[in-house]
Structures are given as C-alpha cells and as structure tokens.
Amino acid sequence: MKSRRDFLQKLTLSAVSIPLMPAYGTKSFAAYAGESYQGTMLRVAIMGLGSYGTRVADAMKDSKKAKLVGVVSGTPSKVKEWQSKYGIPEKNCYNYENFDAIKDNPDIDAVYIITPNGLHHDQTLRVAKAGKHVICEKPMGINAKECREMVEACRKANVKLLVGYRMRLEPNTLEIVRMRKDGELGKIMFFQGLSGFRIGDPTQWRLDKKLAGGGAMMDIGIYAVNGSRYMVGEDPVWVTAQETKTDPVKFKDGVDETIQFQFGFPSGAVASCLSTYSMNNLDRFFLNGEKGFAELHPATGYGPIKGRTHKGELNKPHVTHQTLQMDRMAEIILEGKEPELPLDGEEGLKDLIIIDAIYKAVKSGKKETIEI
Structure with missing residues (x-):
C-alpha cells in the first residue's frame, strides 16, 4: 500500500456498497437530489493534480454550489489531461512558477491546495497575496509557526482560509x-x-x-x-x-x-x-x-x-465527502454560513x-x- 490515499480508498471499496449520492446532514437522498440552486457558484482552481486532487475534481461534478474552473500543476501533460476531462479553459491553467498571475483572473474565486505538506505554507501565502480564498489540505502546515503565518497572511489579504476537514x-x-x-x-x-x-x-x-x-x-x-x-x-x-x-x-x-x-x-x-x-x-x-x-x-x-x-x-x-465539503465551503465563503464544526x-x-x-x-x- 503506497499512501494514506490508497488506505482510505481501500476502506471505501471494502465497505458495504451504498449509492454514492451526496446528501446534507440528515436529509434524504431524494430530498437533496430534488433541490435546485440558482445562486452564485464558488469557482475553484485545484493546485496539485495527484490522486486526491482527482478525487476532489470528480466529486465536484455533483456539487451544487462549487465548480472546478482552473488548475495549477508542474506537469504539463496532467494539465492537458484535466483540460480535456473537466473542460478547463487555457486561460485558467497555471504552473508553480506563474500562478501568482491568478490575481488578474476574475474567473477564479478560490484555490484548493492539494500538494505535499511542506509546500502548503508558501503556496498559501502566494494565493492569499493574489487575493484568492484558500482551501488547504491537512495538515495545514508542518508546524504551528507556519500555520500562524498562514492565518495572518489570509487575514491581512481579507480572504478565507479553510482546511479540508471532510x-x-x-x-x-x-x-x-x-x-x-x-x-x-x-x-x-x-x-x-x-x-x-x-x-x-x-x-x-x-x-x-x-x-x-x-x-x-x-x-x-x-x-x-x-x-x-x-x-x-x-x-x-x-x-x-x-x-x-x-x-x-x-x-x-x-x-x-x-x-x-x-x-x-x-x-x-x-x-x-x-x-x-x-x-x-x-x-x-x-x-x-x-x-x-x-x-x-x-x-x-x-x-x-x-x-x-x-x-x-x-x-x-x-x-460523498468531497462533494459535501465543497458545497459547505462555498456556503462559508459566499454566504457567510458557519458549519456545525469549524473548518x-x-x-x-x-x-x-x-x-x-x-x-x-x-x-x-x-x-x-x-x-x-
């Protein structure tokens, strides 16, 4: 077994099969599926196109309030693959050297950082400086010092900092x-x-x-x-x-x-x-x-x-944890709602x-x- 992602995936596959329709809290599948949403969508770019980034992207296909619109990756072949698979326009594609230019892109609201832990700190500071909301995978940083700096950077930039606590x-x-x-x-x-x-x-x-x-x-x-x-x-x-x-x-x-x-x-x-x-x-x-x-x-x-x-x-x-997570995060960022447990x-x-x-x-x- 290679990683935690594989471990969690194995747990999913070995569990009793249940339809993977998203649901909120105690609402039934039918009630959730029948709901319609006509409001503003949270437009998200994913940074880091590995296995978990792919899982989030696939789950967002069922999101009602969030949608994948951009990518950040150091691997050009992955960028091309994602463009084709998820319909991402060229203007919303970045690499790790040039993604600061995202500040001039009005079509992206937030960046979801799904990279190795040691990169979260610097990438969060750059995304915040670009004026975009930050969603960061856990652990948020590699020590408390880094995390304090990340919180402060997002506060100064007046952007949200959320963590992937699904x-x-x-x-x-x-x-x-x-x-x-x-x-x-x-x-x-x-x-x-x-x-x-x-x-x-x-x-x-x-x-x-x-x-x-x-x-x-x-x-x-x-x-x-x-x-x-x-x-x-x-x-x-x-x-x-x-x-x-x-x-x-x-x-x-x-x-x-x-x-x-x-x-x-x-x-x-x-x-x-x-x-x-x-x-x-x-x-x-x-x-x-x-x-x-x-x-x-x-x-x-x-x-x-x-x-x-x-x-x-x-x-x-x-x-579907990542679908629910992205919809909830859209509510936090766009509607000012607070979840039962903070993220x-x-x-x-x-x-x-x-x-x-x-x-x-x-x-x-x-x-x-x-x-x-």
Whole structure:
C-alpha cells in the first residue's frame, strides 16, 4: 500500500456498497437530489493534480454550489489531461512558477491546495497575496509557526482560509457530536483514536522529512488528533507520547513510524491514541461517557462510515465527502454560513500546536503542556 490515499480508498471499496449520492446532514437522498440552486457558484482552481486532487475534481461534478474552473500543476501533460476531462479553459491553467498571475483572473474565486505538506505554507501565502480564498489540505502546515503565518497572511489579504476537514461534515460523525452536546452520553470520560496503515514505496514524499514535515503523525495521525477534539468537544491541555521505530532505514531521522500519545482535557477526560505507518486495520474512534458510548469503525475512510452507540447502529445516509465539503465551503465563503464544526485556519493551527507538543513529548519523555 503506497499512501494514506490508497488506505482510505481501500476502506471505501471494502465497505458495504451504498449509492454514492451526496446528501446534507440528515436529509434524504431524494430530498437533496430534488433541490435546485440558482445562486452564485464558488469557482475553484485545484493546485496539485495527484490522486486526491482527482478525487476532489470528480466529486465536484455533483456539487451544487462549487465548480472546478482552473488548475495549477508542474506537469504539463496532467494539465492537458484535466483540460480535456473537466473542460478547463487555457486561460485558467497555471504552473508553480506563474500562478501568482491568478490575481488578474476574475474567473477564479478560490484555490484548493492539494500538494505535499511542506509546500502548503508558501503556496498559501502566494494565493492569499493574489487575493484568492484558500482551501488547504491537512495538515495545514508542518508546524504551528507556519500555520500562524498562514492565518495572518489570509487575514491581512481579507480572504478565507479553510482546511479540508471532510470528517467534520460527515453525518454519522455529526450525529455523535449532537448526542454528546445534548448530554445523551453524559460526562465524557475517555476517547480512543486509532489511525494507521502499512506504507509502501519508501521513495514517496510522505517519507521525506522536508516535504512531509514528519511521518505517520503528519499523514494519518492527524485524524486522531483532530478527531479527539471534535469527539470530546474540548482541546487537550497536556500530552505524553512514546515513539516506536522498527525500521530506521525506511523511517529516517525525523520521520516517525509509530507514535502512541495520550491527552488530558480541561474537564478531566483523557484520550489514548495511536498513529502508525506499520500496522493495518487501524481506523477506529471510540468515545465513552458516564451514560453511554459511541464508536466509528471505519472512522475516517472515504465511506461508508460505520457507527454505533449504546442506543444502536448509526444509519445516516452515506455522503460523498468531497462533494459535501465543497458545497459547505462555498456556503462559508459566499454566504457567510458557519458549519456545525469549524473548518477554518484557526482549527488547522490548533492541530499543529498539538502535534508540535506531541513531538516535544516524544523527545522529552515528559508530560508536556499544550497551550492553545
């Protein structure tokens, strides 16, 4: 298995087959399909035309409020392929050297950055300077310092900075959040987040410290970090962490293979999480409260997401995550709407503050304070 994209794709293909029609929240497929939208569309250029960029582009074919209109890529052959496949005009095609000129293109509203982690910071600053809204894949940057600069650049440019937190829009996930908020689980006591798979090709960018910013934590582990926050409903205040490395040739210095980490939250709740590149079958969230529990397994794949609680199975309709994400982001940017769980750059910054603390705890062997 080569990457997290492959891992999440495998989860999708191995899950029970359900029609992949997009749906909002608890609305039925029929209700969503029957809705019409005559308003302004968010016009998006995708930067980075790899496998996930393709997944987003394909999902946007079903979007009601967002459409693909441009591309940014360093590979001319991919640009030509996308022009043909998605009907993208030549004037909306850029490479990594000239995309600053996008500022003079009134037909593009936002740029979705889907490139290696180590490139997000500089690319976000350039897109913001060009006056376009930024959608950035997670992790937003490779450390909190970068993320603060990204947030500030977008604030100064008066553009939105959103992060591709698709799971924060997933219906079964949001049902658990609702149950927690409504007190149906009682006082939250414990969260467990398991995120991992066996990574393949040792030459890929995800195992390059400069491009990835780390290893498994910066790829699959961020799901457990972010998930702990929206499942518990709080930000952690301390962390302890332990790293295990069995293959120092494949996982070079600064590229983590496996990290176990534990959080403490202001309410007294605790979390136990694992991030790894060396074990399969790890995609599970478990939330335990004084009155009940909730579980997602798989918790972060492309779907269908499966869940259950002490009240029974969760059966919200499957959502094409990227279709829903792009429509929701269009509402945020164009209509000023706010999602149930925020998707903004401040959330991306919080995750990197936490990840910085995890790496610090690995090195110190001590409990480290998290200051968000």
